[in-house]
Amino acid sequence: MLTNQSKYAIRAVLCLAINTNSNNKMGSKDVAERIDIPAPFLAKIFQSLSKAKLIKSTKGPNGGFYLTDKERHNNLLDIVECIDGLDKFDKCFIGLPKCSDENPCAIHHIVHPFKTKLFDELTRKTIGDFAEETKKGKSFIIN
Amino acid sequence: MLTNQSKYAIRAVLCLAINTNSNNKMGSKDVAERIDIPAPFLAKIFQSLSKAKLIKSTKGPNGGFYLTDKERHNNLLDIVECIDGLDKFDKCFIGLPKCSDENPCAIHHIVHPFKTKLFDELTRKTIGDFAEETKKGKSFIIN
């Protein structure tokens, strides 16, 4: 469903949410190493996120990427939207061009509630919320 | 989640389940046209399904693809397994290498029940079952 880029982006931003602030930044290599993904690829992803103002960055010594409280109020769907776009959430699981409640595919009754629930979770909860859960050990971004 | 190949395969096999038997076959082009997918691509997909004995085929005049009752007893997951493999059902939605109940990602509690439900639906119900539903107008393979 999501591309690797989006998956990496989510985990990387959560990593920033947990470990950084304006005084404690992380380089893209550090983040990549921490969550075990390809470093140059993450650097590219961070560029996109930075342009979209979903993460903060500063160049030079002691520079790096970080989140402020403002960015912590964004949600995970903002990240997916920035990287992949939101089209995929509308697409039918088995490729029906116009799958809907009126014109359902064979598994629409299972897939549609899931998508709704997922969409809700990804929009209602903030990045800060997810970071708190991870800090409390309720969920993980590495293993 | 599923590749186009798997999506096409599911809809194409359901098309065969609805419209064919040993006396009434369909050419791959006919099926492709009916469900509006690329014809030569479907021909390739049908080759794989045929090798795996998930569909029947005969060459020559009046030849084509079709299902017998035997093939109608297979399930949709057999098709996905043949084309894509089943790995993707185990994979974490945001790319955690080892996402589980003990080591859950941030959205595991939403994704896991869905996967279980979907897996159950795709294994428990046969291709024949889905075909009947479509014949009754409860679900669709085209629109």
Added chain:
DNA sequence: ATAATAAATGACTTATTTATCTTTTACTAT
């Protein structure tokens, strides 16, 4: 000022998925 640092940019490579095309093989009706 300048040297070191780290992100930004852009070009490039590789892998995978998607799709097409040509030739061969098998079958059937005449």
Added chain:
DNA sequence: ATAGTAAAAGATAAATAAGTCATTTATTAT
């Protein structure tokens, strides 16, 4: 037998996704 038909097989092409690398730009500490 043989001509026509349709799948099987294999080679190739196009598109997208994934990943890498070299250079430039901005920042900071000395």
